[in-house]
Amino acid sequence: MIDLAALMTLTGDKREEIDGKFEEILVTLRKSNLSPIRAIEIIIIFFTDTIDICSRATVGELMDLIRNFIHRIIVACPTLYVVFNIGHLFFDYITSVVEYDCSLSPNAPRFKAFLKKQRSTIRTEMESIPIEAISMLNTTHDTILTIGYSSLVKRMLLKTKDDKTRTIDVIIAERAPFYDGRRMASELSASGVSVTLIPDCCIANVIKRVTKIFLEPVCVLMDGSILTYAGADLVATIGHTYKIPIIVLSPHILFTNSPSIKVSHLTAPPSFVTIKRDESLEKLTRDSYVDVLVPKYTIIKHKFISTIVVGGYGKLSPSQVFIVTPK
Amino acid sequence: MEDSGDGIPAVVQKCQQIISEDKDIPYTVAAFKALTAVLEEATVTTIMELREKIKNATDQVIESFYEEYSVVSGCKLFLSTLIEVSASRSFSSFSSCRDAVLTAAKRWIEISQTSRERIADTASSFIQTTHTPADTHSSRISCEGMRIMTLGYSRVVLAVVKKLISASPSPVSLTVLQGSDVDQTRTLLSKLRQQSVKIRIITDGDVISHIKSVDFVLCGAECVFKSGGVLNRQGTHQLAFIAHLHSVPVYIAAELYKFDSSFPLDGSDIRKEEGKGISKLQESIGIPGKTREEMARGKCITSDSVAVGCRREAEVEYVCYSSDYTPPGYISLIFTEYGALTPGGVAVELMKVV
Numbered sequence: 064m065i066d067l068a069a070l071m072t073l074t075g076d077k078r079e080e081i082d083g084k085f086e087e088i089l090v091t092l093r094k095s096n097l098s099p100i101r102a103i104e105i106i107i108i109f110f111t112d113t114i115d116i117c118s119r120a121t122v123g124e125l126m127d128l129i130r131n132f133i134h135r136i137i138v139a140c141p142t143l144y145v146v147f148n149i150g151h152l153f154f155d156y157i158t159s160v161v162e163y164d165c166s167l168s169p170n171a172p173r174f175k176a177f178l179k180k181q182r183s184t185i186r187t188e189m190e191s192i193p194i195e196a197i198s199m200l201n202t203t204h205d206t207i208l209t210i211g212y213s214s215l216v217k218r219m220l221l222k223t224k225d226d227k228t229r230t231i232d233v234i235i236a237e238r239a240p241f242y243d244g245r246r247m248a249s250e251l252s253a254s255g256v257s258v259t260l261i262p263d264c265c266i267a268n269v270i271k272r273v274t275k276i277f278l279e280p281v282c283v284l285m286d287g288s289i290l291t292y293a294g295a296d297l298v299a300t301i302g303h304t305y306k307i308p309i310i311v312l313s314p315h316i317l318f319t320n321s322p323s324i325k326v327s328h329l330t331a332p333p334s335f336v337t338i339k340r341d342e343s344l345e346k347l348t349r350d351s352y353v354d355v356l357v358p359k360y361t362i363i364k365h366k367f368i369s370t371i372v373v374g375g376y377g378k379l380s381p382s383q384v385f386i387v388t389p390k
Numbered sequence: 391m392e393d394s395g396d397g398i399p400a401v402v403q404k405c406q407q408i409i410s411e412d413k414d415i416p417y418t419v420a421a422f423k424a425l426t427a428v429l430e431e432a433t434v435t436t437i438m439e440l441r442e443k444i445k446n447a448t449d450q451v452i453e454s455f456y457e458e459y460s461v462v463s464g465c466k467l468f469l470s471t472l473i474e475v476s477a478s479r480s481f482s483s484f485s486s487c488r489d490a491v492l493t494a495a496k497r498w499i500e501i502s503q504t505s506r507e508r509i510a511d512t513a514s515s516f517i518q519t520t521h522t523p524a525d526t527h528s529s530r531i532s533c534e535g536m537r538i539m540t541l542g543y544s545r546v547v548l549a550v551v552k553k554l555i556s557a558s559p560s561p562v563s564l565t566v567l568q569g570s571d572v573d574q575t576r577t578l579l580s581k582l583r584q585q586s587v588k589i590r591i592i593t594d595g596d597v598i599s600h601i602k603s604v605d606f607v608l609c610g611a612e613c614v615f616k617s618g619g620v621l622n623r624q625g626t627h628q629l630a631f632i633a634h635l636h637s638v639p640v641y642i643a644a645e646l647y648k649f650d651s652s653f654p655l656d657g658s659d660i661r662k663e664e665g666k667g668i669s670k671l672q673e674s675i676g677i678p679g680k681t682r683e684e685m686a687r688g689k690c691i692t693s694d695s696v697a698v699g700c701r702r703e704a705e706v707e708y709v710c711y712s713s714d715y716t717p718p719g720y721i722s723l724i725f726t727e728y729g730a731l732t733p734g735g736v737a738v739e740l741m742k743v744v
Contacts, residue, residue: 301628353579
């Protein structure tokens with residue numbers, strides 16, 4: 064791990080600037096409602112800024128610096144496995160084009176172009192995945208269930224709203240206590256899509272009318288399981304029991320080569336768990352004799368998932384995830 | 391008993407008076423007491439008149455409390471029992487018949503008033519026998535104690551939990567689902583404040599993570615149907631479904647007067663009421679409120695003034711019922727005053743009562 068004090072030789076009088084930028088990035092990444100795609104974009108922008116600041120460094124020093132930052136991001140936000148992906152991609156590119164001890168300055172433009180290309184690839188996938196997902200819908204009618212807020216599912220539904228040949232009923236579970244499902248319902252209705260919002264306790268009551276379930280992961284694990292937000296495992300379990308297809312929408316950048324994580328790993332250390340208290344819970348738990356346990360993440364095993372729609376690869380089954388997983 | 395001038399039947403007024411005097415009394419027991427008062431004050435001279443009198447009073451109570459399933463089912467059972475008593479044997483005089491009917495009515499009240507304690511005894515003795523190892527020195531289960539999961543607030547469940555806390559040698563921990571009605575959860579927590587029980591609150595979406603860490607699920611019921619299914623607050627069906635999936639027993643604690651002779655096949659056969667808290671929820675979401683009738687129907691037009699490019703408004707329908715139906719296949723046992731019943735035994739017990 065590089066000593067930040069040594070940055071003086073790399074960045075000159077801009078050591079404090081890069082350190083301050085990184086602290087700001089960490090604060091942003093720790094936000095509870097930040098999606099992993101947005102986190103990747105922020106990290107790519109930060110890497111681009113780092114290249115600009117470290118103009119007098121060598122390529123090797125830049126790689127050491129970025130490796131340092133990636134490790135610190137993982138310590139602060141343990142579920143952001145995807146930051147390893149962008150790190151691996153970047154390092155593979157660097158080592159394929161230049162030597163370790165080359166000067167950074169003449170190579171900076173192509174490094175920045177590579178990072179910019181990764182950003183545009185992600186944005187392209189965010190547009191193509193909903194189109195691919197629409198092909199999985201019935202031509203006449205479908206009833207879709209999702210939980211919480213999902214930008215890819217929202218994009219898919221917005222693309223279908225003007226299609227007069229089919230009707231789609233949308234049911235959204237609100238996902239207590241974060242209630243981001245309400246935000247999803249509000250945004251969809253503002254855009255002209257009629258939705259039905261249900262509390263989490265009603266999922267089993269409406270499941271018989273549902274034809275497809277759409278989910279968005281935080282990351283896709285090596286065995287085809289997905290790490291996603293808490294509450295989705297309830298939807299997946301109930302849907303799997305009623306033999307309803309569960310479709311996961313994910314850009315390829317969210318695929319990791321991390322081994323399957325046990326659910327118990329999500330409950331400890333405390334950095335995996337955030338306790339969000341909404342107003343109603345706050346009133347209940349003023350006394351010390353009551354615990355409130357609200358995990359943020361959960362694992363959905365591969366056996367519950369029917370299809371994963373991956374940007375750039377199309378539809379895959381969980382057993383075919385190895386095709387996309389970075390080596 | 392004379393009707394009041396404002397159109398409220400006298401028996402209903404009597405019932406409301408009893409409820410206002412004792413906040414903890416179940417509505418059904420108050421209805422029994424009011425109907426018994428009708429019997430006592432009835433100036434009738436024949437058995438047919440007596441039956442007509444009690445039937446009319448029962449119909450008035452049912453019509454007034456039609457939202458309370460336990461009152462409806464209890465009054466029907468009460469009526470059918472009294473009519474059965476009046477027709478069961480040949481009486482030497484009308485007064486002896488009337489005395490027999492009054493005795494049966496008071497017997498109903500006496501049983502119903504002590505229901506909770508008797509159910510608590512039944513459930514507690516069964517659970518302690520089933521869910522603690524014979525070898526009390528075993529460290530596999532006893533060190534963790536008895537772990538219960540529940541949702542909502544039920545006085546019967548509260549009585550069972552208190553009995554388990556006092557009688558069980560091992561510590562008791564309670565996992566409570568937050569549910570859609572936070573007021574019920576708050577009431578349950580306040581009632582358990584002074585008890586030595588470890589309480590944990592979890593959200594409905596997180597039940598999968600915790601279902602394997604409990605020994606059994608314990609819920610109350612608004613109504614127990616002849617099929618063995620139960621009607622209880624929203625979320626019970628889902629909890630029972632998940633518990634059944636993970637082989638965790640589901641126990642229902644219900645008084646006998648909640649037994650109903652109807653046979654629903656699924657939830658759609660049962661009349662449902664919109665969730666009582668729906669208007670508050672609409673406001674908290676930020677959806678502009680319309681008339682109270684529109685809120686009660688669960689529909690509200692929304693327009694997000696922040697959204698860019700908003701072209702037209704669309705509906706957001708919030709669906710949240712106050713109760714749901716749990717089919718008998720997910721229920722392990724139903725604890726009543728007369729012991730533990732399987733869902734299939736509900737029909738047999740109903741035949742005995744009626």
